[in-house]
Amino acid sequence: xxxxxxxxxxxxxxxxxxxxxxxxxxxxxxxxxxxxxxVPDRDTLYKVYCTEQLLQTVLTSSFKDELLSDDPxxxxxxxxxxxxxxxxxxxxxxxxxxxxLITNEKSGSASWMQRNFTVAVEPASxxxxxxxxxxxxxxxxxxxxNLSNKLLLSDGIYLRIRGTLPASSFIIGVxxxxxxxxxxxxxxxxxxxxxxxxxxxxxxxxYRTTDFPVKKVxxxxxxxxxxxxxxx
Numbered sequence: 593x594x595x596x597x598x599x600x601x602x603x604x605x606x607x608x609x610x611x612x613x614x615x616x617x618x619x620x621x622x623x624x625x626x627x628x629x630x631v632p633d634r635d636t637l638y639k640v641y642c643t644e645q646l647l648q649t650v651l652t653s654s655f656k657d658e659l660l661s662d663d664p665x666x667x668x669x670x671x672x673x674x675x676x677x678x679x680x681x682x683x684x685x686x687x688x689x690x691x692x693l694i695t696n697e698k699s700g701s702a703s704w705m706q707r708n709f710t711v712a713v714e715p716a717s718x719x720x721x722x723x724x725x726x727x728x729x730x731x732x733x734x735x736x737x738n739l740s741n742k743l744l745l746s747d748g749i750y751l752r753i754r755g756t757l758p759a760s761s762f763i764i765g766v767x768x769x770x771x772x773x774x775x776x777x778x779x780x781x782x783x784x785x786x787x788x789x790x791x792x793x794x795x796x797x798x799y800r801t802t803d804f805p806v807k808k809v810x811x812x813x814x815x816x817x818x819x820x821x822x823x824x
Contacts (some may be wrong), residue, residue, distance in 0.1 A: 687713075713733065739754050
């Protein structure tokens with residue numbers, strides 16, 4: 593199952609211990625659209641969870657024996673899908689005179705799992721810049737009864753500052769982890785918007801003749817795995 597992991601995760605290692613050979617993975621542009629639906633190429637943790645979700649789906653489907661026969665080596669048993677079951681964050685300010693509040697107002701599942709934000713607060717000019725992954729957004733800063741306006745970090749996650757601001761600028765560092773929430777139906781809804789390349793008629797027919805999400809997603813995952821394994 594290590595090869596399955598390598599191909600679908602694009603050579604991304606799991607910090608929980610799965611050993612892979614990243615050099616095995618070779619991209620196939622013809623499969624990019626299907627691959628992007630099954631395992632979106634986003635932050636490392638998100639790719640790890642998406643890949644593990646697909647692997648566990650295959651192992652609970654009628655394709656289990658086929659995968660074990662084709663890819664028997666498995667150096668990883670830790671159930672990482674249970675690691676992040678709720679959103680968590682840490683927030684540290686270089687100025688101890690304020691309290692940092694984080695609120696989550698996002699709707700639906702997040703498209704990422706882990707991001708680190710640098711929030712630069714400029715009280716003198718009344719603005720705040722939020723930077724992550726090389727992207728910077730600048731917001732106006734207003735204080736009412738020692739509580740700031742909501743400052744968007746990303747995707748419905750906001751930061752507020754409570755307390756008396758200093759005259760000089762200061763930095764707030766936020767590390768935010770989203771819980772992993774991606775249903776099989778969510779995957780299938782996105783697959784419906786693309787044209788699926790089929791490795792063979794067996795996978796195509798298996799997908800078309802079942803209404804069970806587990807069988808459908810397992811078929812798609814095995815279909816992609818077979819393609820990627822055959823890339824020269």
